[in-house]
Amino acid sequence: MIDLSLSPEAAAARADGAPLVALESTIITHGMPWPQNLETARAVEDEVRAAGAVPATVAVLNGVLHVGLALDQLTQLAQARDVAKLSRADLPVALATGRTGATTVAATMIAARAAGIGVFATGGIGGVHVGAEHSFDISADLQELAETPVTVVCAGAKAILDIPKTLEVLETLGVPVIAYGQDDFPAFWSRSAGLPAPLRLDTAREIALAQAARTALGLKGGQLVANPIPAEAEIPAREMRAAIDTANAEAAARGIAGKAVTPFLLDRIFALTEGRSLEANIALVRNNARLAAAVAEELIRCTD
Ligand code: PSU
């Protein structure tokens, strides 16, 4: 088994069988600017604690896979420049070579499973990018959801992605895409992407039972729970459209490719909306942390 470094609070929670929620770190290093990235990371951890669970932010520091970070580690990561972005392919290489890097949704799922954590909260997942029919740019997050038994709570997918194609790929991979408390698939900054979600559940208990049923059936893979942004924080889709179209056009014109695409688009959209997108982003991650904490508690009950 891989050597994990658990934070003291995560280790105590694991020993007590208390609910744990994993959190990713690419959102900190590549998804938000300093200092809001650190403020958000701390606020999200506090939401998990306030909801009665224990947060475990995942990152690789000098070749060690950390599940749960101390405040000084979180602060260093949030301030660091040129931190590697680690997905499934990169994580083992970073561990083997003593590097430091932030984990994407895919890599955080792998770490969560290794630590025995069944649920993880983030903002948006990676998916099928606009223009993927030419670029073939499809995030490894989708395949990971098909492989690794962790429930990922997000706020849907950003409209920087091709949402219908993202849903098609998830369907092909057999990943349950579950809208929480509504029929429509949410689109990150807005509560609806204008199309229905394949599945709907209304309680944390049902979400936990559905994950337990996958395990009982011997099915690998996790679940994608799409939790709509709180109404008061929503930015209507038409207001985001111009910024997203501009950012996508700039990315294409400048030949941005590979891992750099998502961070480039997030940074441009932040600038183009004068920070409004960031406020909404913070509100929805906090909201997802609360739901993930409730799911973590129910997961313990249904596996007792
Ligand atoms: N989408 C967002 N915010 C993010 C990311 C995606 O709205 O911060 C990050 C997540 O860590 C996600 C990763 O797992 O980007 C996906 O990158 P790629 O498309 O290169 O797989």
Ligand code: MN
């Ligand atoms: Mn990609």
